[in-house]
Amino acid sequence: MVKEKIYNPRKEKALKIIKNTVIYIIMIFFAVIMLFPFYWSIITAIRPWEEVLQVPVSFIPHGFSFQSFKNFFSLMDNFGSALGYTILITIVGMFTNLFFGGLAGYTFARLQFRGRKIIFRIMLMSLMLPTIVTILPQYYIIAKMGLVGNWLAVVLPGAVGVYGIFFMRQFFYGVPAALGEAARIDGAGEFRIFWQIYFPQVTSGLITLGIITFNSYWNSYLWPSMVLLTGDVKMLSLLLGDFQQLYGALPDSVGSVMAGAIIIMLPSLIIFAFLQKYFLNTVTFAGVKE
Amino acid sequence: MFEKIKNRERRKLTKMQRNQERLAYLFILPALVFFSVFVLAPIVMALYFSLCSFSQRNITLIEWAGFKNYVDIFTAPGLKSFRESLWHVLYYAVMYVPMVVVMSLLFAVLINQKIRGAKAFRIMYYIPSITSGVAVSFIFQFLFSAADYGLMNVVIGWFGGKPLNWLGTEGLAMFCIALVNVWGGIGGNMIIYLAALQGVPPDQVEAARVDGANKRQIFVHITLPQIAQATFFVVMMSLIGSFQLYDQVKIMTGGGSGTNTPVFQIYMMAFDPGSSKSGMANAMAVVLFAVIMIVTSLNNFLQNKINAKYE
Known part of the structure; x- marks a missing residue:
C-alpha cells in the first residue's frame, strides 16, 4: 500500500523547529570549542595564583587579581621597546604592501604592456613555493645588506608580497575600465588615474589586505627569530617565546604566560572586532573569484 | 588631407600606448625588484648553497662541497x-x-x-x-x-x-x-x-x-x-x-x-x-x-x- 503524503502545516512546522534546534545545538557546541581556549586564558590570567593551580579545577574565577599581569611586566624589562618595534615593523610592512601591491595589482588588471601575462603567471606560481626554501638565502641577502639586527630586515622580504598583488588585482577588475578611459581622454596622467580614481574604489579590498598583512607581520615568528637573533631589536613574539622558555615551566607563572598571550593577541582581536563585517564578506568575495 | 589626420591620430595613439606601457613597467618595478631579490634569486641561491660548505654566522667564507651535504644529511x-x-x-x-x-x-x-x-x-x-x-x-x-x-x-x-x-x-x-x-x-x-x-x-x-x-x-x-x-x-x-x-x-x-x-x-x-x-x-x-x-x-x-x- 502506498502511503499518501498529506501536507500537514503543523507537522511541517514542528519538524522545521526540531531541525533548527539540532543545528543550533551543533553550532553552539562548536562555538564553545572554538572560543573556550580564549575564555580559559583570560580567567587564568585574572584569577589569583593559588586558584590557577587549584584542584579540582573551577571554571569560574572566585577571586580577581592583577598579579599575573604585574608579574609579566616586571619580568619583561624591554617590553616597551619590543612593542614599539613590532608596531613600526607591522605598520611599515602593511603600507608598503597596500601601496606597491595595489599599484602592481592595478597595473596587471588595467594597463596594457608586453609580458603582462607571463610576468603575472610567474609571480602567481611562487605562491605555491614553500617559504622554507627561500628563507636561508633571504637571510644571506639581508646579511649582505648589513641589516641583520635591524627592524627593516623583518619588513623587507614580504614588503611587496605576491599575495597582495594577486588579491588587489581581483578588486581592480571589479572597477569598470570605462572610468579610467574617461579620465584618460580628459588628459589625466596614469598615476593620477590610479591614485585618485581607482584606489578609492577598492577600499574594502585594501582594508582586508591591511588586516591580513597586519596579522602576518604582527604574528611572525620564524623569520624574526633568524634576523633578530642578535642585537637589541626584538619583536613581541620573540620576547614572549623567550619568556615562556624561561618561566613557562614554573607552575607559578602560568598566569603570567597567559597574560602575555592575551596582550599579544589583543590588537588583532580588536581590529577584527571592528572590521569583521568588511573583512569576512570581502574574503568570501575574493574566494569566489579565484 | 583626411588621410594625414588619420595617420597622425594613429601615431598619437601608439605614442600614448607606448607611454602607458613605459609607465606600466615603472608601476610594477617595485614589485619586480622585491620579487627578484627575495623570491627568484633565493631559489637559485638555495640550490647553489646546498652544494657548498659555509656558516650562516660567517657568510663570507663559502667553499664548494659538491653533493657532500646531501649525503651527510642522511648518513652523517x-x-x-x-x-x-x-x-x-x-x-x-x-x-x-x-x-x-x-x-x-x-x-x-x-x-x-x-x-x-x-x-x-x-x-x-x-x-x-x-x-x-x-x-x-x-x-x-x-x-x-x-x-x-x-x-x-x-x-x-x-x-x-x-x-x-x-x-x-x-x-x-x-x-x-x-x-x-x-x-x-x-x-x-x-x-x-x-x-x-x-x-x-x-x-x-x-x-x-x-x-x-x-x-x-x-x-x-x-x-x-x-x-x-x-x-x-x-x-x-x-x-x-x-x-x-x-x-x-x-x-x-x-x-x-x-x-x-x-x-x-x-x-x-x-x-x-x-x-x-x-x-x-x-x-x-x-x-x-x-x-x-x-x-x-x-x-x-x-x-x-x-x-x-x-x-
Missing part, C-alpha cells in the same frame, strides 16, 4: 634526526590535513544554513584564525598540561580516564599539535568552502530534488563535485603548510617527544651556535621542497582522477 652519524623529522611531518600531515578539510567543510555547511544568527557563528568560528601562533601555543600548552590542573586531563577524568602526559608522549604530542592547528586552521578554509558552496548553482540542486534525490545524494553527487576546486586548493595549501610546521613545535614541545620537524632541524643547523652548517641546512630545505613537490603532485594527480570520474 648523529644526524638520523633529519630523516626522523621527515617521518614526523608526514605523520602530522596524515592527521592534520583530513581533519582540517572535513571540519572546515562541516563548519562551512553549518554557517551556510539559512537560519538566524549564522553570521554571528561565522565570526566566532573565524576568531582562532587571526590569533598569533605563539599565543595560541601558550594557551594549548596549558590546556594539555600533564599536571592535575591541565584541563584535558580534567576532561578525560570525567570519563574515568587516567591523566596523560599529552605533550611528553611520543605520538600523542604530535596529535595534540595537529589538533591545535586544526582549531586554528578551520577559519580560513571554512571561508574558502563557504565561497565555493555559495557558488553551487541552485537550479542543479533543485533539479536533483525534483528527480527524487535525498539530501545525502545531493551533497555527494552535486555539491561535492561542484566544490572540488576548493577542496583541491585547501588540501594543497594545508599540505604545504604541514610540511613547514615550526612555531607550535618550538613553543609547545621544543622539538621533543617525536615532534622534531624539518624546519626545526633547518633552523638548528643554520643558527645554533654549536652547529652553523648552513650548506647542510640548505640541502635539507631543498630536500624538504622536493618532498612537498612530490606530495602535492600526488594530490594533484588524485584530484584529477576524481574529477574525471565525475565528468
Whole structure:
C-alpha cells in the first residue's frame, strides 16, 4: 500500500523547529570549542595564583587579581621597546604592501604592456613555493645588506608580497575600465588615474589586505627569530617565546604566560572586532573569484 | 588631407600606448625588484648553497662541497634526526590535513544554513584564525598540561580516564599539535568552502530534488563535485603548510617527544651556535621542497582522477 503524503502545516512546522534546534545545538557546541581556549586564558590570567593551580579545577574565577599581569611586566624589562618595534615593523610592512601591491595589482588588471601575462603567471606560481626554501638565502641577502639586527630586515622580504598583488588585482577588475578611459581622454596622467580614481574604489579590498598583512607581520615568528637573533631589536613574539622558555615551566607563572598571550593577541582581536563585517564578506568575495 | 589626420591620430595613439606601457613597467618595478631579490634569486641561491660548505654566522667564507651535504644529511652519524623529522611531518600531515578539510567543510555547511544568527557563528568560528601562533601555543600548552590542573586531563577524568602526559608522549604530542592547528586552521578554509558552496548553482540542486534525490545524494553527487576546486586548493595549501610546521613545535614541545620537524632541524643547523652548517641546512630545505613537490603532485594527480570520474 502506498502511503499518501498529506501536507500537514503543523507537522511541517514542528519538524522545521526540531531541525533548527539540532543545528543550533551543533553550532553552539562548536562555538564553545572554538572560543573556550580564549575564555580559559583570560580567567587564568585574572584569577589569583593559588586558584590557577587549584584542584579540582573551577571554571569560574572566585577571586580577581592583577598579579599575573604585574608579574609579566616586571619580568619583561624591554617590553616597551619590543612593542614599539613590532608596531613600526607591522605598520611599515602593511603600507608598503597596500601601496606597491595595489599599484602592481592595478597595473596587471588595467594597463596594457608586453609580458603582462607571463610576468603575472610567474609571480602567481611562487605562491605555491614553500617559504622554507627561500628563507636561508633571504637571510644571506639581508646579511649582505648589513641589516641583520635591524627592524627593516623583518619588513623587507614580504614588503611587496605576491599575495597582495594577486588579491588587489581581483578588486581592480571589479572597477569598470570605462572610468579610467574617461579620465584618460580628459588628459589625466596614469598615476593620477590610479591614485585618485581607482584606489578609492577598492577600499574594502585594501582594508582586508591591511588586516591580513597586519596579522602576518604582527604574528611572525620564524623569520624574526633568524634576523633578530642578535642585537637589541626584538619583536613581541620573540620576547614572549623567550619568556615562556624561561618561566613557562614554573607552575607559578602560568598566569603570567597567559597574560602575555592575551596582550599579544589583543590588537588583532580588536581590529577584527571592528572590521569583521568588511573583512569576512570581502574574503568570501575574493574566494569566489579565484 | 583626411588621410594625414588619420595617420597622425594613429601615431598619437601608439605614442600614448607606448607611454602607458613605459609607465606600466615603472608601476610594477617595485614589485619586480622585491620579487627578484627575495623570491627568484633565493631559489637559485638555495640550490647553489646546498652544494657548498659555509656558516650562516660567517657568510663570507663559502667553499664548494659538491653533493657532500646531501649525503651527510642522511648518513652523517648523529644526524638520523633529519630523516626522523621527515617521518614526523608526514605523520602530522596524515592527521592534520583530513581533519582540517572535513571540519572546515562541516563548519562551512553549518554557517551556510539559512537560519538566524549564522553570521554571528561565522565570526566566532573565524576568531582562532587571526590569533598569533605563539599565543595560541601558550594557551594549548596549558590546556594539555600533564599536571592535575591541565584541563584535558580534567576532561578525560570525567570519563574515568587516567591523566596523560599529552605533550611528553611520543605520538600523542604530535596529535595534540595537529589538533591545535586544526582549531586554528578551520577559519580560513571554512571561508574558502563557504565561497565555493555559495557558488553551487541552485537550479542543479533543485533539479536533483525534483528527480527524487535525498539530501545525502545531493551533497555527494552535486555539491561535492561542484566544490572540488576548493577542496583541491585547501588540501594543497594545508599540505604545504604541514610540511613547514615550526612555531607550535618550538613553543609547545621544543622539538621533543617525536615532534622534531624539518624546519626545526633547518633552523638548528643554520643558527645554533654549536652547529652553523648552513650548506647542510640548505640541502635539507631543498630536500624538504622536493618532498612537498612530490606530495602535492600526488594530490594533484588524485584530484584529477576524481574529477574525471565525475565528468
